[in-house]
Amino acid sequence: MWAVSSESAKSGRLWAQGLARRGRRGKRVSEFFKVAKVSELPPGGKQLVEVDDILVALFNVNGEFFAIEDVCTHDGGPLAEGELEGDEIECPRHGARFNVCTGAVLCMPAIEPVECYEVKIEEDDILVSVDY
Numbered sequence: 659m660w661a662v663s664s665e666s667a668k669s670g671r672l673w674a675q676g677l678a679r680r681g682r683r684g685k686r687v688s689e690f691f692k693v694a695k696v697s698e699l700p701p702g703g704k705q706l707v708e709v710d711d712i713l714v715a716l717f718n719v720n721g722e723f724f725a726i727e728d729v730c731t732h733d734g735g736p737l738a739e740g741e742l743e744g745d746e747i748e749c750p751r752h753g754a755r756f757n758v759c760t761g762a763v764l765c766m767p768a769i770e771p772v773e774c775y776e777v778k779i780e781e782d783d784i785l786v787s788v789d790y
């Protein structure tokens with residue numbers, strides 16, 4: 659009879675969880691979380707949501723939804739509190755601007771893009787994945 663230590667049982671569970679999150683060819687499968695309702699976020703709207711312990715700024719740009727990390731790459735400003743004009747958000751701290759569709763930085767003082775996340779719509783639900 660084989661004895662299984664709690665450490666090897668734990669590593670077995672982690673291995674099984676890893677398999678459950680990957681597709682047949684070993685490719686990671688994105689996990690999506692429901693974060694908001696389409697009907698509650700009109701065009702030009704923005705909303706702060708939390709996805710898997712990450713703060714995410716969610717935007718409706720002319721009926722399309724986009725998600726970026728809610729952390730300015732200059733000094734950690736809360737981007738969801740900024741002014742949204744079209745597809746650009748201005749950081750409320752020092753005025754850096756980012757494209758919410760691509761995460762691209764558009765002006766100083768930030769020089770690095772922000773993280774973008776995958777968004778999908780299922781009926782009235784907005785779902786976001788923070789896997790990358």
Ligand code: FES
Pocket residue numbers: 730731732733734735749750751752753754767768
């Ligand atoms: S923290 Fe955003 S521009 Fe400085």
